[in-house]
Amino acid sequence: MISVQKLDKHFGGVYAVHNCSFTIKENAITSIIGPNGAGKTTLFNLVCGIIRPDAGKVLLRGKEITGLPTHKIANEGISRTFQQARLFKNMSVKDNLLIARPASDAELKEVLRKVHFPLDMSTKASELSYGQTRLVEIARALLKPHKLLMLDEPTAGVNPKVRQELKQILFDLKKEGNTIVLIEHDMEFVMSISDDVIVMAEGTVLTRGTPKQVQSDKRVLEAYLGK
Amino acid sequence: MAFINYLIHLGILVCIYSVLTVSLNLAVGFTGLLNLGHVGFFGIGAYSSALLAVAGFPIWLSILCGALLAGIAGILLSLPTMRLKGDYLALATLGFSFILGSVARNWTDVTRGALGIPGIPKIVKGNVEFLIVVAIIAVISYLIFWKLSRSRFGKTCEAIRDDELAAKMLGKDTFMHKIAALGISAFFAGLGGALFAHYITFIDPSIFGLGDLILLFSMLIVGGLASVKGSAIGTIIIFLLPEPLRFIGFPSSVLGPAREIIFALILLLILIYKPRGIVGKVDLA
Numbered sequence: 001m002i003s004v005q006k007l008d009k010h011f012g013g014v015y016a017v018h019n020c021s022f023t024i025k026e027n028a029i030t031s032i033i034g035p036n037g038a039g040k041t042t043l044f045n046l047v048c049g050i051i052r053p054d055a056g057k058v059l060l061r062g063k064e065i066t067g068l069p070t071h072k073i074a075n076e077g078i079s080r081t082f083q084q085a086r087l088f089k090n091m092s093v094k095d096n097l098l099i100a101r102p103a104s105d106a107e108l109k110e111v112l113r114k115v116h117f118p119l120d121m122s123t124k125a126s127e128l129s130y131g132q133t134r135l136v137e138i139a140r141a142l143l144k145p146h147k148l149l150m151l152d153e154p155t156a157g158v159n160p161k162v163r164q165e166l167k168q169i170l171f172d173l174k175k176e177g178n179t180i181v182l183i184e185h186d187m188e189f190v191m192s193i194s195d196d197v198i199v200m201a202e203g204t205v206l207t208r209g210t211p212k213q214v215q216s217d218k219r220v221l222e223a224y225l226g227k
Numbered sequence: 228m229a230f231i232n233y234l235i236h237l238g239i240l241v242c243i244y245s246v247l248t249v250s251l252n253l254a255v256g257f258t259g260l261l262n263l264g265h266v267g268f269f270g271i272g273a274y275s276s277a278l279l280a281v282a283g284f285p286i287w288l289s290i291l292c293g294a295l296l297a298g299i300a301g302i303l304l305s306l307p308t309m310r311l312k313g314d315y316l317a318l319a320t321l322g323f324s325f326i327l328g329s330v331a332r333n334w335t336d337v338t339r340g341a342l343g344i345p346g347i348p349k350i351v352k353g354n355v356e357f358l359i360v361v362a363i364i365a366v367i368s369y370l371i372f373w374k375l376s377r378s379r380f381g382k383t384c385e386a387i388r389d390d391e392l393a394a395k396m397l398g399k400d401t402f403m404h405k406i407a408a409l410g411i412s413a414f415f416a417g418l419g420g421a422l423f424a425h426y427i428t429f430i431d432p433s434i435f436g437l438g439d440l441i442l443l444f445s446m447l448i449v450g451g452l453a454s455v456k457g458s459a460i461g462t463i464i465i466f467l468l469p470e471p472l473r474f475i476g477f478p479s480s481v482l483g484p485a486r487e488i489i490f491a492l493i494l495l496l497i498l499i500y501k502p503r504g505i506v507g508k509v510d511l512a
Contacts, residue, residue: 048396050392050395069395069400070392070395070396071395071396071398071399071400071401074395074396074397074398075398079396080396082392082393082396086390086392086393086396087389087390087393088385088386088389088390088393088394089389089390090385090388090389090453090508090509091382091385091386091389095382095385098382099382099383099386099394099397099399100397102379140397144397144398
């Protein structure tokens, strides 16, 4: 689905992402984990074109998207949510969704049902709880035509009930054929939903494998806790 | 009769300024571009139309050219400035107005400098007819902006105002949307400027000054950001509220400052008690 090849990005003398390479499988949930400062969000920003890499390539289904403007990368088929949910706060939930693409009320209701959004879609975004903004942001990303769904810490700041709902939502999305990459700090969440886990440390891929393989890898513990 | 003429005069100015306010709202209220160059576009429309009409061009063609030149100026200004945000964009666009004012004062061969351009032909002979013309133009302008505000373009502009990065991530070319918003906004500001020039029949470089800019922002803030209806309400209130002062019999030395004090009071009250303006949809912050 997506192939990251020898991606580099440095800020001043510090490498945020260095010689980072991996591929993401289709129709799977891949989690990217790593300690704070490992370069996970920078990697997301590089893939989405929010920042330009110093070196390396990003290919989406074989087509190079490196260095394209963000909106073009989005139109190539990457949908993304952010660490802090970014809804259009002066607009209703419905209008937030309609920015993604024109859709009938029935389609909007269906996508909101998928993410277990409990309120009416005429509700203003500024009136939602934090967990609800997360759900609407995911719904909006889903509604936009996409090949790959990238979620940056979807469970950050949400209560345990919404966290459980998110788990079910991601399972359901995978069943529907979505390819999902997520950055996450909640290990229980990651280990229970991921098909594949990529561990990053100091801007590069430390290891990858199934949740079981990663959990038993000593280098992962060292990356989190230090030697 | 004099009172009726006075009311017609007020009606004409309200119509012209309401076009300016609603077009400013597209840039500031809907798209979130703190554009302080609106009087620059107003002046381009006024000067271009005046110069062409005085040179013998048909008046309506002159007005159209004035509006188009202002629109083109808006697009040209937006190319280098649309990567700026907030205060920086405000300063750059304010500088644009000041530069135009300076050009109008110093390019004397064309603009006659501080002497201004007199004898600008009227569109129609009588003020009643002029009121009808500008009222029709104002209504058409409002319908266009109302349609725009409900279109996908308008909604995308609102999305850009609220969160540009999120809009980009939904595949929106925010740069092109901002250029288009400023271009359309400038076109209608130029149209307002041209109508103003053909009504007053004289213009000078003072139209690029801060006075009109403050007046326009007062109208915008009082009516409310991101509301087409609010632009009309704000224009009417700011224009008409200080008018009764004229009939109290104050000397002109008191009248001018009293109007300014009233504007300031209205703005303060709005900012304290109704920070979104009367029918605004977004906060001023």
